[in-house]
Amino acid sequence: MKNQLKYPSEERSESHLKPFQMQLTWQFDEMPRTLARRRAPSPGRRAVKPAPRFVQPSLPLPQPVEEGDAAVLERRIQAHMVGRLELTVTDNRSSIISVKRMGGVFKVRLHHMFLEAEPRILRSLGRYIEKADAESSTILEQYIEAHSSLIREQTPANRAEELRIRGEVYDLQELFDRLNRKYFSGGIKARVTWGRENPGPARHHRTAKMGTYSVEDRLITIHPALDRQFVPRFFVESVMYHEMLHQVYGAPVVNGRRQYHSPAFLAAERRFEQFHMARQWEQENINRLLYF
Numbered sequence: 001m002k003n004q005l006k007y008p009s010e011e012r013s014e015s016h017l018k019p020f021q022m023q024l025t026w027q028f029d030e031m032p033r034t035l036a037r038r039r040a041p042s043p044g045r046r047a048v049k050p051a052p053r054f055v056q057p058s059l060p061l062p063q064p065v066e067e068g069d070a071a072v073l074e075r076r077i078q079a080h081m082v083g084r085l086e087l088t089v090t091d092n093r094s095s096i097i098s099v100k101r102m103g104g105v106f107k108v109r110l111h112h113m114f115l116e117a118e119p120r121i122l123r124s125l126g127r128y129i130e131k132a133d134a135e136s137s138t139i140l141e142q143y144i145e146a147h148s149s150l151i152r153e154q155t156p157a158n159r160a161e162e163l164r165i166r167g168e169v170y171d172l173q174e175l176f177d178r179l180n181r182k183y184f185s186g187g188i189k190a191r192v193t194w195g196r197e198n199p200g201p202a203r204h205h206r207t208a209k210m211g212t213y214s215v216e217d218r219l220i221t222i223h224p225a226l227d228r229q230f231v232p233r234f235f236v237e238s239v240m241y242h243e244m245l246h247q248v249y250g251a252p253v254v255n256g257r258r259q260y261h262s263p264a265f266l267a268a269e270r271r272f273e274q275f276h277m278a279r280q281w282e283q284e285n286i287n288r289l290l291y292f
Contacts, residue, residue: 073115080126081106089115093152094162096144097216099129106130113147132215134250163193167227170236176220179241183271188244190218197224198292205290213243215251220244225292230285238278245269 074087084105089112092098098109106129114125121143128136144151165173172192180188190213212221220243226236249265251258269275282289 069115073110076119076122077108077125077129080123081130083130085129091152095217096151097125097128097140099132111144111151113144113150117143131253132251137215163191165192165194167194167224169227169229169231170233172220172222172240175233175237175240176244179237179244183241184244184248188247190220190244190247192220192222192240194224194227195221202292204287205292208290208292210289211239211243213246215246218247225289230288232281234274235278235281238272238274241272242269 070087070089073089074085077087078085083101086105086107088107088109090109092109092111095109096111096113100107108129110125114121117125121139124136124139124143127133128140165171172194176188176190176192180186195212208223208225210223210226213219214221220240222236222239222243225231226239245265245268246260248268249262251260252262253259254262272278
């Protein structure tokens with residue numbers, strides 16, 4: 001999910017700025033969806049450049065999967081789907097399920113732990129691949145945790161490279177934990193990280209993604225442009241809070257289309273204590289936010 005900040009007009013001077021609206025959109029067709037093994041916290045967006053997603057490359061299986069076994073699994077999952085499925089069995093360490101839709105075809109990379117999955121799990125896989133609903137996501141996450149012994153462990157060095165929680169100004173874990181206690185009674189289960197720094201010299205950008213939430217990885221990524229002294233804490237928290245809401249409300253299908261910001265979601269967003277202040281500050285500082 002992403003929340004995108006754009007210049008409201010071709011002019012960049014502050015005198016020409018008009019109110020704008022940050023929009024979050026999921027990238028189901030263009031970007032793979034992944035369901036990852038949930039880790040203990042040690043460690044769909046608001047305004048600046050897209051933050052790269054941490055997707056572990058595929059690894060060779062310790063023992064090759066028989067082609068017939070993979071074909072049987074594909075048929076068993078296909079029985080619970082409408083669209084066509086193309087399945088590849090992997091031994092990924094992080095992205096246990098990866099889904100990319102191309103037209104009416106769902107290209108799925110699936111960890112070998114699902115080869116012996118019972119029918120209830122296969123039904124959830126079919127539903128998750130096509131609808132990415134919260135119920136199937138929860139069922140699959142529980143299955144992954146129960147079979148985590150089949151996932152090869154990463155080296156400590158690789159784990160340390162994945163997440164960057166403490167920035168120069170803000171500690172994302174501290175912000176997340178405070179918001180989680182205050183607004184969600186500690187119910188949000190997600191990891192947080194700063195996105196990658198923009199390479200090269202600073203420049204003006206026309207669009208930017210300040211925050212993202214990966215439903216399947218349960219990962220909130222905040223753009224490092226917010227880790228600056230002039231950006232107030234309440235604004236960073238407003239971005240974090242917005243992304244946390246996506247875990248609560250998901251993206252239900254309404255009249256055949258995904259609804260990323262339902263009326264209930266928008267009402268909950270306004271319950272953020274400094275919602276109006278954050279929006280006002282954002283409008284007044286768009287030029288500074290987009291210079292990084």
